[in-house]
Amino acid sequence: MRRSILLLTAATTALVLAALLVPLALLARSHAADRATADATARAHSLAAGLGQPLAEASGRRAAATIVRSANGPGLPRTSVILADGAVLGPATPVTDAVRLARYGRAFAYEPPEGGRGVVVPVQGVAGGTAVVQVALTDQQLYAGTLASALAFAGIGAGLMLLGLLFADRLGARLVGSARRLAAVADRLSGGDLTARAEPSGPPELRLVARQLNHLAERIHGFLTAERENAADLAHRLRTPVAALRLDAEGLRDPAEAERIAAGVAALERGVDEVIRTARKPLRDGAARAVRADLAAVARERADFWRPLAEDQGRALDFVAPPPPVFVRAEGGELAAVVDALIGNVFDHTPEGAGMRVSVLREDSGGRLVIEDDGPGFPDGHVPGRGNSGGGSTGLGLDIVRRAALESGGAVEFGAAAGGGARIAASFGGAEAVGGAEAQHP
Numbered sequence: 001m002r003r004s005i006l007l008l009t010a011a012t013t014a015l016v017l018a019a020l021l022v023p024l025a026l027l028a029r030s031h032a033a034d035r036a037t038a039d040a041t042a043r044a045h046s047l048a049a050g051l052g053q054p055l056a057e058a059s060g061r062r063a064a065a066t067i068v069r070s071a072n073g074p075g076l077p078r079t080s081v082i083l084a085d086g087a088v089l090g091p092a093t094p095v096t097d098a099v100r101l102a103r104y105g106r107a108f109a110y111e112p113p114e115g116g117r118g119v120v121v122p123v124q125g126v127a128g129g130t131a132v133v134q135v136a137l138t139d140q141q142l143y144a145g146t147l148a149s150a151l152a153f154a155g156i157g158a159g160l161m162l163l164g165l166l167f168a169d170r171l172g173a174r175l176v177g178s179a180r181r182l183a184a185v186a187d188r189l190s191g192g193d194l195t196a197r198a199e200p201s202g203p204p205e206l207r208l209v210a211r212q213l214n215h216l217a218e219r220i221h222g223f224l225t226a227e228r229e230n231a232a233d234l235a236h237r238l239r240t241p242v243a244a245l246r247l248d249a250e251g252l253r254d255p256a257e258a259e260r261i262a263a264g265v266a267a268l269e270r271g272v273d274e275v276i277r278t279a280r281k282p283l284r285d286g287a288a289r290a291v292r293a294d295l296a297a298v299a300r301e302r303a304d305f306w307r308p309l310a311e312d313q314g315r316a317l318d319f320v321a322p323p324p325p326v327f328v329r330a331e332g333g334e335l336a337a338v339v340d341a342l343i344g345n346v347f348d349h350t351p352e353g354a355g356m357r358v359s360v361l362r363e364d365s366g367g368r369l370v371i372e373d374d375g376p377g378f379p380d381g382h383v384p385g386r387g388n389s390g391g392g393s394t395g396l397g398l399d400i401v402r403r404a405a406l407e408s409g410g411a412v413e414f415g416a417a418a419g420g421g422a423r424i425a426a427s428f429g430g431a432e433a434v435g436g437a438e439a440q441h442p
Helices: 002-056 061-070 097-102 146-190 204-237 239-250 255-280 295-312 332-349 396-408
Strands: 078-082 108-110 117-126 129-137 317-320 356-363 366-373 412-416 422-429
Touching (some): 002 146, 097 117, 255 295, 295 332, 295 356
Antiparallel strands (some): 117 129, 356 366
16 A cells, blocks of 8 residues: 555656646746847847947948957857858858848848857948848857756756655555554454454544444454353353262262262363363463473373273273373363363264274374274265264364364364274374473373
């Protein structure tokens, strides 16, 4: 926009200056020519008046030649006197039609074919006929001073052009600055900073856009706040049935079964608490702090949690991970939810007895979690999406996996396992140790 304003201003100013300064330059040129012609005419009349008496005498030609010689100084117009008999006093000049016409008593200026301008004035009362005084101006003498005037006009035009461009640049900077500030606020809003507000500035149109952008931010903030409060309230309502389930688990006679169910209820309670905390924390809180967790440790812990259920259904649950920690840029609770969602999908969408393999791989950019099963696999061309799993469920489990991977800087891939079952690989971005912090566990 700024460059367009400058180009438009430069083109407009150039047209205006051309329409104004070109006629002024032509007028100055014409005025210089008229002034030089007037001076030559005055010089010719003065010389004609001074030569009248010497030329009237037969012996006055020598005195007349002296007067003509004094009129031809350096830088002065060429001055000649053509006598009636054709003799020329001063610089040699041919007898032209203009000289013949002047002998009839007419004084005038004319433009000879070779350029410049000439002035002829008759001198009557001369012995032997009428003499003619001729003053010849060259082009340089005729338009003397016009170059300086043209340079002055050019300087004025350049100054006006620079002044116009300076004003246009300031105006463009103001407009562009207002637009860039609006874009910065919009970028902050898109990044989750709902406290960002635009300061109305610039022309009325941009001020209107700023006010509408602020209104939109207020509306989005209100909607998200209401949705998050609803999610927190719904999660809080789950506390009562979860507490009742924990009491029932504690009343079981089989200690091993009671401990296993109690562990599941505790994990459910942690999940409910995490939902409430996530719903009530600011949107940018997670982006403002560095997080990391050991993907291998979390995956191993959740695999051990699901292994008793797999044994009850006759499933093989194999786990493979490298010995050292595999730190990734994600919270331990999020990784636990990812592993639970992927393993839970195997239980939900494969027949009993179908085995699964959970693998953790270390990569240069972070870590990768791979889960393969021996079930029927995904239909050809089917990619699970949010709210549409194709297996009769809500489809939100795989969306949890996809969102956690994307927020960590990774991705999710869906494909087929070597045995024909489903294969899901979730990659996570790497995380370095910060201040010696330990890996977060669920």
